[in-house]
Amino acid sequence: METYSLSRRAVAEALGTGLLVATVVGSGVMAETLTKDTALALLGNTLPTGAILVVLITILSPISGAHFNPAVTLVFALKREMSARDGVCYVGAQIVGGVLGTIVAHAMFALPLLEASTKVRTGGGQWLAEGVATFGLVATIVAGIRFQRTAVPWLVGLYITAAYWFTASTSFANPAVAISRAFTNTFSGIRPTDLPGFIIAELCGALVGMALIGWLLRADETKPQLAQEAIL
Amino acid sequence: METYSLSRRAVAEALGTGLLVATVVGSGVMAETLTKDTALALLGNTLPTGAILVVLITILSPISGAHFNPAVTLVFALKREMSARDGVCYVGAQIVGGVLGTIVAHAMFALPLLEASTKVRTGGGQWLAEGVATFGLVATIVAGIRFQRTAVPWLVGLYITAAYWFTASTSFANPAVAISRAFTNTFSGIRPTDLPGFIIAELCGALVGMALIGWLLRADETKPQLAQEAIL
Amino acid sequence: METYSLSRRAVAEALGTGLLVATVVGSGVMAETLTKDTALALLGNTLPTGAILVVLITILSPISGAHFNPAVTLVFALKREMSARDGVCYVGAQIVGGVLGTIVAHAMFALPLLEASTKVRTGGGQWLAEGVATFGLVATIVAGIRFQRTAVPWLVGLYITAAYWFTASTSFANPAVAISRAFTNTFSGIRPTDLPGFIIAELCGALVGMALIGWLLRADETKPQLAQEAIL
C-alpha cells in the first residue's frame, strides 16, 4: 500500500471535487442551453455526473480515498478511519476545489466567473429528499467498501444517477458541492440562503445512514454475538 | 462466509425493496413533472431503476440475498435454498418495505402519503407481458448465479432496463413492488383491482422460468446424467 | 468445463435470439407509441437492445456460446471451432427463435401475431452500413474473446448501442434478426424484399472482419513470424 502526503491528498480532494462540480455546473449549462424540455435537461445533467464520478473515484481514491464530500469525510472521521486534522484539511480542500470548479465551468461557457444563484430550493420535501439522498449515499459507500471495494466507484456513480431522479431535490447530497452550486445562477444552482437547510439535512442523513448500515453489517458468526444482538 | 440474523436479513429486504420502490415512484413523479413526452418520462423512470438495482443488490445481497421480490423468494424456497419460515418473513418485509418506499417518495415530493392509483393496467397483453418479464428475470438470476455470481447485480439492473421497454406492461415483475405501486396515483401506479392479474402472471412466469432454466442448466458431463435427463 | 447436449445448446440459441428479437421489436413498438420524436424512439430502441445483449450473452454463452446470429456462427464454423452440422442447427434455432420473439412481442402489445413489414431499407448506403456494422461486430467478438473473454457480453452490448446510431441502417448486423424483423410492420421492421441485400452485406462484412482481425491478431513473438508477415 502506497501512502501519499497530506498535500497530495488535499490536492486530490480539491481536483476531484473541482472536476465533479465543473461537470455538474457545466453540463447543466450545456443542457439548458440546448433544450426547452426540463426532463431532457436533467438527463443531460445526470449522465455526465454519474459518469465522471466513476472516473474520478477510480483514479483518485488510491491517493486520497476520493471523498469529495464533507459528509463522507465526517463519516470516516467518526469511524476513526482518519484524524480530525486530516478531516478539516479535506473539507477545506473540497470547498476550495468545488468553487474553483464552478469558476472553470463559467469560464468555459463565457459566463461571469461567480454569481449568486436565485434558484429557490427549500421546504420540508426538499430537506427530506436531501436527507434520504445522503443516507443512501453513505449506505452505498460504507457497505460497498465492506463487500466489494473495487465496485465502489461504479456504485457511487450509479447511486447518484438514480438519486438525481428519485429525490425531489435532485440529490445534492454533498455540502461542498452545494456551496459551490450557490455561486452559479444556472440550471444546477441553489440560492445561498437555502444552503443551511440542505447542509443540515445532508449531515443528518449521513449520520442515520452510518448508524443503520453499521447495525446491518454486524454479522452474526458466533452465538455470543447473537446474544449481543438481542440487547440491541 | 458470514451469516446474518433473520432480523437483519428482513431489515435488508425491507430497506432494499423500500429504496427500489422509492426510486420507481419518485423518478416517475419527477419525470412526469418535467416533461410532456411520455417516452422521455419512461426513460427518466427506467435509468434510475436500473441503476439503483445494481447498487442495492451489490450492497445488500451479502446480507439477505437481495431478493426484494416475492417471486424470487418463492423460487429460492422451491429450490430449497431457504426455509418456508424465512420465505414468509422475507415476503412480509418486502411488502412492508415497499409500501414505506411509496410513502417516502410521496413525502419527498409533498404528495399525500398514500393514495389509490386509478391507472388501468389489465388485459391479456399486459398479463402475458408480466409473465414474460418475470420469466426473464428469474432466468437471469438463476443462470447468473450459476455462471457469474458477481455479475448478478449488473445483470438484473440491465435486464429491468430492457424489460421496461420491451414488455407492454413496463415490467413490474415483482408482486411486492406491484402492491406498493397501487398506493401511488402517479406515473408508475397501478389500479388496486388490477393487482391480482399482475401477481398471478408474475408467479406463473417465475415458475416457467425456473423450470426452463433448470432444464437448460443441467450440463451433460457424464453418461449417467444423460440417462437421468431422459427420465425428465 | 461443462458440456451441453446439442438440444440444450439449440434451445439456448433459440431462447437468446427470441428474447433479443422480442426486445428489439417490443421496445420499438413501445417507443413509437410513446413519442413523436424519432431520435427519442431510436434511443428507446437502442438502450434496451444493448442492455439485453449483455444479459443474454452472459447467461447463455456458457451453454451455447451465445451466437444468436448466423453471421457469427458462420465465422466460428469457418474458424473450425464448431462442426458444420452444429452450425446448421444453430442457424435453424436462431431463425425459429427469432420469429417466435416477434410473435411474443406482438402478442404482448396486442398486435397481429405476424405481419409483413412495409419499411423500405435498401440502397448502397444501407448495404455499406450493414457491412460495416457486421464487420465491427465480428471484430469485437473475435478480438474480445482473444484478449478479455469475460468482457465480451459488455463489448457486444456496447458495440450494438453505438452501431444503432453510427450506421445508416441502425445496424441489424444479424441475418436471423433481420428475417424476424421482416415479420413486424412497426418501428424496427424491414420489407421482406429488402432482406437479401441486408443478409448478403452482413455476411460480406463478417468475412472481411474475420480476415482483417485474423491478420491483426497474429502476434510477432519470434523472428520467423516477422518474416512470414513480410509475405502477407
Added chain:
Amino acid sequence: METYSLSRRAVAEALGTGLLVATVVGSGVMAETLTKDTALALLGNTLPTGAILVVLITILSPISGAHFNPAVTLVFALKREMSARDGVCYVGAQIVGGVLGTIVAHAMFALPLLEASTKVRTGGGQWLAEGVATFGLVATIVAGIRFQRTAVPWLVGLYITAAYWFTASTSFANPAVAISRAFTNTFSGIRPTDLPGFIIAELCGALVGMALIGWLLRADETKPQLAQEAIL
C-alpha cells in the same frame, strides 16, 4: 506479453481512430436527421461515442496501446514509453484512419465523401474547454493505467461521455479526430480555420495534465523519495 509489428500497430491505430471518427460523425448525422432538439441530438452523439471507446480500447489496446489520439501519443513519447519514430507513425496512422472514418460515415449516409465544415468553433471559452477536456483525458489515462489498468477502456468511455456535456466545446480532446471532423459539414464538424486553436489547446491541456498527475502520483513511501520530490 505478445508484441506486434509496427505495421500491425499502425493499422490498429488507424482502424481504431477510423471507427471512432465514423461513430462521432455518423451518430451526429443520424441524430440531427431524426430530431430538432439539440440536446437530444447531442445525447445521440454522446452515448455511441462513449460506448465505442470502451469497445475499441478493449480490443485494440493489447496490440497498439489504443491511443487513437496524437495528444496521448505525445504524452507516452515524452514519458519515454515509446520511441519518437513509432510516435510519428502512430500520429500519421491516426490522421489517415480518422479521415477514412469520415469518408466511411459519409458513404453510409449517402453524403459527399468529403466536405469542408462551416461550423464555427473558436474563442477563449472553447479553447479553455479543449484544454480542460484534454487535461482530464490525460489524467484519466495516466492515473487509470497506474491504478487499475483493466478499467481504462471504461474510464475513457465514461470520461468522454461526461466531457461531451461539461465542456463548452463538446470535448474533441483529440487533434486527429479534430482534423477528421473538419471534413464533415454536419453536426460534429469544425471549420478548418478553427483547427489550430483547438489543437494547440489540446496539446497544452495534455502537457498540464501529464505534469499535475505526474506530481500527484508520486507516492511518499520513503524519506529519500520525498527528498527527490523537493528537487522537482
